[in-house]
Amino acid sequence: MKEKYNNILEEKGRSFQEGVGKVDEQTGMMNDECSARIEQLKKDLHSYEEKVKASQVRGEEGISDVDDYSRHRINRYENFTVTARTVHAFHDEWTEAQCLPAITAVGVTLIEDVKKELGDLESLSETGVSFMMVEKVKVTDSHESVVDIKGIGERRAVDSITSSSDGHIIVTGRARGGKSHITVINREGRVVRQDHIQGSTVTDWRYGPNCYCHSLSQHITVCASNQVGLYDNRNGMCVSKNIKDISIDWPGYAGCVVTDTSNNIYVGGNGVLVLDDQLNYLRTIKLPEIIECARDIAVHGNNLIVCDSGDGRSYAVTMQGEEAQVIHQLTKPHDGYPLSVCTDSKQYIYMLWSGSGMQVAQYSQDGRLLLTTRNVDRDACCVTTMKTEDGEKLLIATDCHGTLRSKKLYTFGLLEE
DSSP: OHHHHHHHHHHHHHHHHHHHHHHHHHHHHHHHHHHHHHHHHHHHHHHHHHHHHHHHHHHHHHHHHHHHHHHHHHHHHHHHHHHHHHHHHTOOHHHHHHHHHHHHHHHHHHHHHHHHHHHHHHHHHHTTTGGGOOOOEEEOSSOSEEEEOTTTOTTBOOOEEEEOTTSOEEEEEEBSTTEEEEEEEOTTSOEEEEEEEEOOOOOSGGGSSOOEEEEETTEEEEEEBTEEEEEOTTTOOEEEEEHHHHOTTOOSOBOEEEEOTTOOEEEESSSEEEEOTTSOEEEEEBOOTTOOOEEEEEEETTEEEEEETTTSOEEEEEOSSSBOOEEEEOOOSSSSEEEEEEEOTTOOEEEEEESSSOEEEEEOTTSOOEEEEEEOOTTEEEEEEEEETTEEEEEEEEOOTTSSSOOEEEEEEEEEO
């Protein structure tokens, strides 16, 4: 009995020691992993600090350039005024007559130089703090993944896409029977839920069941020709209003929708209707006459980026007040027309262009420079960005327009350099 008892103790002792050994081994592995992560965090922090220092240096250099420019112009102006006063002090009409042409020429040159270079200073002020941002974002040379969008098929169209705060992607568009569909999918293209809303009963083709969407806090803003609504992608609830009931002065039909950081809603068409996050009317923005109709819009700082469906161009316009003013036109990558536009968290602009070849173009943070283009699927129709654990992504959806080709979702990486 005693020998059996000792054997049991010995066996339990070995098991205990083996357990302690495994725990020690796992603890060591966890410590190694934690140490590696801490080192990586230190490297990331150091890299971030270097970027901040570089940003400060670039900002100081920019301020120094503006200061040098101002001092140079002030010195020229002071020299001009001193010369003019000196000549005038002679009280000699013959001297004044001789010197007046030269003084006038210098004055005109000074004024023209100031006018020409003032535009550079104005453009600097329009960009806000964006020129201080040092993060450069590069679009990957090719897509990281492509999946079929399941559950839509040829009976439903893709008019618009957006990403939600819970990591899903919302696809909206026309459906059979005069309805619009709102389809929630994951990054693998599988349907999470699908709902339908009734389209307009108006027979005018402009008031068809096309449906557009954009993320709004915990909800998704949707609009369909003459309707605008709030959709909860968690339970499928959708509260909508007829746009004419919101504003009788609405100049046309809804063709796109976007939101800003204050959760205001902008419905684009022949004008831009501005609502709060409860669909209450705030104001209507009249677009410049050069813009026929907004095919898509994006909020970019204090401005709007507008894809014009009329002349095939895109513009940055002001969004304050009731009448928008054109700031500048975005460069066309080829002889085509803009389909869809979005921005990333760093305020770079991405625009889908159709024409001789379907391309997505990336623009600088102030929108004045065309940085790069990528050839994409010929059926590409809309673009958006999405934040993931692997960083921000650029998403492009396709619509095969009634053919047997499947609708696809392409994912491009946005790499910070």
